[in-house]
Amino acid sequence: MNDVAVLVVDDDFMVARVNRGLVERVAGFTVVGEAHTGANALAAADRLRPDLVLLDVYLPDMSGLEVLRRLRERPGPAVDVLAVTAARDVGTIRAAMRGGVVHYLIKPFSPEALWERLDRYRQLDQRLSTSPEIGQAEVDRMFGGGRGGPLPKGLTEQTRDLVAKALGDCGGDLSATECGELVGLSRVSARRYLEHLVDSGSALVRLRYGATGRPERRYRPAAPQASPTARQPRAEKPTG
Missing domain, CATH: 3.40.50.2300 (Response regulator)
Known part of the structure; x- marks a missing residue:
């Protein structure tokens, strides 16, 4: 082309x-x-x-x-x-x-x-x-109305997609620090993108409690089959 x-x-x-x-x-x-x-x-x-x-x-x-x-x-x-x-x-x-x-x-x-x-x-x-025709979901992505939702000020779609890809490829969950290292962002910037993905339903967050200090926030992709009308919890309580 x-x-x-x-x-x-x-x-x-x-x-x-x-x-x-x-x-x-x-x-x-x-x-x-x-x-x-x-x-x-x-x-x-x-x-x-x-x-x-x-x-x-x-x-x-x-x-x-x-x-x-x-x-x-x-x-x-x-x-x-x-x-x-x-x-x-x-x-x-x-x-x-x-x-x-x-x-x-x-x-x-x-x-x-x-x-x-x-x-x-x-x-x-x-x-x-x-393509002679495309579906509504793809039209929404093209016009910026896809699953990522409207971006807060200071965030870009290109970096959001990189963060989402890193999260999807990790095979488990990531902290903001780990995600930032993978994508090339500071921990603070990575966390902003991760929290945006959580708010838009594309990711889930849970708290990992250690022996001391504040609990660590761990992020993972939302389940693909999750219904868009079923709101997932912002944080999962630890078990045990």
């Missing part, structure tokens, strides 16, 4: 260069051009025919929302748009959603945040290109 062709649009030359570098670090994506005004963005989209546009809202000659509207009205192959902007007012966000952006990323953001959105877009694009 061909790489996703990306057009980077930002009024700041340095920001555009940084975003270009971030995109080019993701396998399956190729930046085909940059634009720094709305008019140049529209001309580049007509000339380069990108699959995806990283679009800033604040442009010197017109709003990125106007660029989005014109992209939607132009003839020819459709183009997807990922808004990457400092605009955080509700009206702009709502207008972008109604314009059909695939995601809305507010500056400043971490490289991981952009990579996560690109990875999700790539998975969605591949799945829709290879």
Whole structure:
């Protein structure tokens, strides 16, 4: 399958260069051009025919929302748009959603945040290109409504999936420290992800009582056959 062709649009030359570098670090994506005004963005989209546009809202000659509207009205192959902007007012966000952006990323953001959105877009694009139809569960995962639940601030889906995989592959249970060592996180960060998995029903936690000190929290995957309506206990009491 061909790489996703990306057009980077930002009024700041340095920001555009940084975003270009971030995109080019993701396998399956190729930046085909940059634009720094709305008019140049529209001309580049007509000339380069990108699959995806990283679009800033604040442009010197017109709003990125106007660029989005014109992209939607132009003839020819459709183009997807990922808004990457400092605009955080509700009206702009709502207008972008109604314009059909695939995601809305507010500056400043971490490289991981952009990579996560690109990875999700790539998975969605591949799945829709290879299958005539898909089920509701997969649609939910693609649109971020899967079993992991909404993520608390500061957590990313990519790292959550790594933590969930480590938990599933361990063959038993893990402490936050052990999980962090496997995934490359601090104990505190690993525990935040593990507690999120517990809250969303994807993991269970029990307390292991030692001879002295505080009990240790041990995490394991939730049973696959567990009913989503049957709430599991947050902690299992020790036996004996």
